[in-house]
Every structure is written in C-alpha cells, then in structure tokens.
Amino acid sequence: MTDDIKCIIGLEIHTQMKTKSKIFCSCPVTESEPNTNVCPICLGYPGTKPMLNKKVLENGVKIAKALNCNIPQHVFFSRKSYFYPDMTKNFQITQYEIPIGLNGNLSIPWEGKSIKIRIKRAHIEEDPGRLEHVGGDITNSKYTLVDYNRAGIPLIEIVTEPDFTNPEQAGVFLKKLRAILEHLDVYDSDMIMKADANISIQGGARVEVKNITGFHNIMKALEYEYNRQRIMAKQGNFVKLQETRAYSEGSKTTKQLRLKESEADYGYIFEPDLSWQNMNTDRLSIIFKTMNELPDERIERFRKEYNLTPEISTVLIYTDKALADFFETCAKKVKDKVLLANWVTTHLLKCLNYNDVSISKSKLSPENFSKFVIMLENGELNERLGKELIKELVSTGKDVKKLMSEKNISVISDADIESGIVEVLKKNEKAVVDYKAGKVESFTFLLGEVLKKIKYQADVQKVKNLLEKKL
Ligand SMILES: [Zn+2]
Numbered sequence: 001m002t003d004d005i006k007c008i009i010g011l012e013i014h015t016q017m018k019t020k021s022k023i024f025c026s027c028p029v030t031e032s033e034p035n036t037n038v039c040p041i042c043l044g045y046p047g048t049k050p051m052l053n054k055k056v057l058e059n060g061v062k063i064a065k066a067l068n069c070n071i072p073q074h075v076f077f078s079r080k081s082y083f084y085p086d087m088t089k090n091f092q093i094t095q096y097e098i099p100i101g102l103n104g105n106l107s108i109p110w111e112g113k114s115i116k117i118r119i120k121r122a123h124i125e126e127d128p129g130r131l132e133h134v135g136g137d138i139t140n141s142k143y144t145l146v147d148y149n150r151a152g153i154p155l156i157e158i159v160t161e162p163d164f165t166n167p168e169q170a171g172v173f174l175k176k177l178r179a180i181l182e183h184l185d186v187y188d189s190d191m192i193m194k195a196d197a198n199i200s201i202q203g204g205a206r207v208e209v210k211n212i213t214g215f216h217n218i219m220k221a222l223e224y225e226y227n228r229q230r231i232m233a234k235q236g237n238f239v240k241l242q243e244t245r246a247y248s249e250g251s252k253t254t255k256q257l258r259l260k261e262s263e264a265d266y267g268y269i270f271e272p273d274l275s276w277q278n279m280n281t282d283r284l285s286i287i288f289k290t291m292n293e294l295p296d297e298r299i300e301r302f303r304k305e306y307n308l309t310p311e312i313s314t315v316l317i318y319t320d321k322a323l324a325d326f327f328e329t330c331a332k333k334v335k336d337k338v339l340l341a342n343w344v345t346t347h348l349l350k351c352l353n354y355n356d357v358s359i360s361k362s363k364l365s366p367e368n369f370s371k372f373v374i375m376l377e378n379g380e381l382n383e384r385l386g387k388e389l390i391k392e393l394v395s396t397g398k399d400v401k402k403l404m405s406e407k408n409i410s411v412i413s414d415a416d417i418e419s420g421i422v423e424v425l426k427k428n429e430k431a432v433v434d435y436k437a438g439k440v441e442s443f444t445f446l447l448g449e450v451l452k453k454i455k456y457q458a459d460v461q462k463v464k465n466l467l468e469k470k471l
Pocket residue numbers: 022025026027037038039040041042043152
C-alpha cells in the first residue's frame with residue numbers, strides 16, 4: 001500500500017528466560033501441579049531473602065550483547081510496589097533505573113536492504129503468579145484461583161523505539177529476535193512470547209494494545225489495529241486521546257479498555273536484599289566467550305560452507321533453530337546442499353506447516369530425509385514422486401525405501417520410457433505430423449501424453465530428451 005499515511009509502531013516484548021531454577025530461589029521451573037514448585041522465598045514469606053540466580057544474569061548479558069546494547073558497569077534490582085493477589089510480597093523485583101541493556105539496535109532484512117531498529121532497553125524481572133478465573137474471565141467468574149508456580153520465573157523484557165512503519169516489519173523483527181534467543185540457548189521455542197504494542201498514525205494519539213500472547217496473536221493484533229487506524233485516518237478521523245486497548249483472540253479485534261492513562265506510579269525503590277552486581281570487563285568477557293553463534297553469523301557461514309543465498313538461509317534460521325540444525329545434520333550426508341536446502345524450505349516446510357508440527361516434534365529423522373534427498377540427487381526419485389512421498393515421510397516416519405515399495409513407487413528405466421514413447425507416437429500420428437511441420441505446441445502435447453502413460457515415474461527432463469531423439 002502506498003499512500004502518505006505514516007504509521008509508527010513500537011514493541012515491548014516479554015519472554016521467559018531458560019534456566020533450571022527460578023530467579024531468586026532454587027524452585028524448579030518445570031510444569032507441575034499448581035502450587036508445588038514453591039518455597040518461602042517465592043511465596044514471599046516475611047523474613048526470607050532472595051538469592052540471585054547467576055545464570056539469569058548471564059542470560060541477560062548475552063541478550064543485551066546480541067542486541068548491541070550498552071551494559072552498565074553496575075546493575076541492581078528494584079521493587080515495583082503493587083497490591084494484587086498474583087504477587088504475595090506486594091512488590092515485584094525488577095530492573096528499573098539501570099537495566100542490563102540500554103540503547104542497542106538490531107538490523108532486520110527489509111525489501112532487499114537492511115533497516116536498523118533501535119532498542120531502548122532490556123531488563124530482567126520475575127514473573128508474578130498466575131490467576132485462574134474459574135468459569136469465565138475477570139469480570140464474570142464466581143471465584144479466582146491462584147497458582148504460584150510461575151512466581152519467580154525469570155523474564156526478560158525488551159523495549160524497542162517506535163521504529164516500525166508497518167506490522168510486517170515488526171514480524172520480521174520478532175522472528176529474528178526469537179532466532180537470536182534460541183541460538184543463545186536462553187529461550188525454547190515452546191516458551192510463550194508476550195507483547196505490548198504502541199501503534200499510532202502520524203498526527204493521531206498513541207494507542208497501546210496490552211498483553212498480547214504468542215507470535216501469531218501479536219501479528220493479528222498489529223494488523224487489525226494498523227488497518228483500523230488507517231481507515232479512520234483516511235476519513236480524516238484521527239485517534240484523539242491516548243488509549244489502552246485489549247486484543248481478543250476470539251473476534252480477532254481490539255477493544256478499548258481505558259482512555260488516556262499516565263504511567264502508573266509504582267513507587268520503585270532499590271531492593272536492599274540483593275547486592276549490586278559489578279559487571280566489569282573481565283566478568284563480561286568471560287560471559288561473551290560462552291556465547292553461541294548468532295543468526296547473522298550463521299547466515300554468513302551457510303553462504304561460505306553450503307553456497308546458500310541469504311534469503312534461503314534466513315528461512316532456515318528464522319523459522320526455527322531446529323530446522324537449521326536439521327538441515328546441517330542432513331548436509332553431512334547429502335552432496336547437493338542447495339537441492340537439500342530447497343527441499344527443506346519449500347516442500348518439507350509446507351508439510352510441517354500443514355500438519356501444524358515443528359521439525360523436532362515430527363516423525364521425520366534427518367537420516368531418513370538425507371536418504372530421500374540422495375535418491376532425488378541420483379535420479380532414483382523425481383520431484384513429482386518426491387512431493388507425493390514427503391507428506392507420508394513427515395506424518396508416519398516410515399523409511400523412504402520401505403514406503404516406496406509399499407506404494408509401488410519407482411523411477412522406471414530408459415527402455416520403459418522409450419516403449420511408452422513409441423506407443424504414444426503411434427496413437428497420435430497427427431500430432432507427430434504437426435510437430436514435424438513446425439507446430440511447437442504438439443511437442444508439449446506429446447510430452448504430456450508420455451508422462452501420463454508412464455505415470456510420471458521418471459525425470460521430466462530425461463523424458464523430454466528421449467522424446468526429442470525419437471521424433
Ligand atoms: Zn521458590
């Protein structure tokens with residue numbers, strides 16, 4: 001869409017950081033029965049003191065570094081005071097004054113170029129408990145249960161400047177961010193990503209869509225709000241007062257929660273039970289040394305090692321780190337890396353999406369898929385037969401050779417193709433005469449007939465060559 005309505009989007013992304021235990025106690029972070037992963041510290045008993053999980057700080061440093069942020073020399077934690085049943089202490093331990101990362105940036109690929117999105121800050125905090133409004137939502141349920149298993153789970157919050165001009169850019173950013181977190185091993189693809197989004201049209205007031213859960217919903221909410229405000233703006237009707245809206249998954253729309261709200265005064269105070277953390281150069285360089293390869297570095301390596309274009313590597317790496325890992329395992333066996341990458345990013349990915357399954361949860365092993373691509377490489381399979389097989393390889397996990405014999409699929413010999421050609425030519429004498437008289441379409445017709453005759457069980461190019469020879 002090209003018109004002069006300029007849109008501005010900024011994001012605040014919250015996600016869990018991967019650790020074995022909670023941020024300030026040794027309770028596990030695994031899924032369990034409600035209120036079983038708890039202790040006096042995460043339940044906020046008076047007299048208990050938090051102890052910082054060093055792994056959380058390390059993860060925070062890695063994220064800040066990957067987002068090109070400044071990491072302050074000293075960091076500390078603060079108490080954000082509020083009274084709510086999901087927070088037993090009546091305050092949340094977070095970073096406010098000095099976060100782990102400040103003033104960074106992340107470049108994203110956009111329309112063949114690279115654009116820089118500024119990162120305002122990245123800070124570490126603890127998750128509160130989870131409220132369950134039984135039989136409805138907060139406005140109509142009869143009673144509410146609370147589960148403190150989540151209380152004290154470490155989170156990272158990443159805040160961008162309002163640098164996106166449309167939802168698709170925000171989508172690319174989120175995919176790249178997710179890939180970075182996965183590559184740093186501080187995030188698992190089944191962890192939930194949440195976002196608050198600020199959206200406005202130049203000339204209008206700011207709208208904040210709060211608490212959107214999951215990548216898919218974030219995109220839907222952004223698209224809806226973007227289109228709503230653009231349509232309003234085209235009619236000369238701008239958002240006049242700053243407002244907060246909520247996204248509804250059911251109706252896929254946003255609705256107004258409240259108008260014009262200033263930043264709530266949470267009365268942040270320094271957390272006296274946790275010491276200042278000295279982030280000196282020595283300490284930081286030890287952490288930096290343990291950082292894994294990042295997506296941009298991997299894209300460059302894929303170009304050098306496998307001769308892949310940045311576009312195809314981006315699909316492999318941004319979709320799911322496990323998909324890029326799967327490709328690399330197969331690449332150890334398959335000679336033609338480009339053919340392999342093409343099959344992974346087109347037909348395989350399509351099948352996975354269709355079945356709504358990730359590569360790590362699918363039944364297809366890299367060994368089996370390598371065997372399959374090697375057969376394509378050797379001409380023992382062609383694209384058409386391959387497309388037919390791949391669906392079942394993904395859903396059943398059966399060995400490719402076994403599956404081919406079960407389905408009676410094979411590529412036929414040259415002699416069989418030739419006898420097929422002879423039969424087709426005999427039946428279609430007129431087309432042969434037309435072709436010889438210079439009618440090119442007749443060749444396409446004859447080729448189609450031969451392919452039908454041999455049930456597509458051969459490479460099309462090969463059939464074409466043989467048919468040309470015969471004619
Ligand atoms: Zn605990």
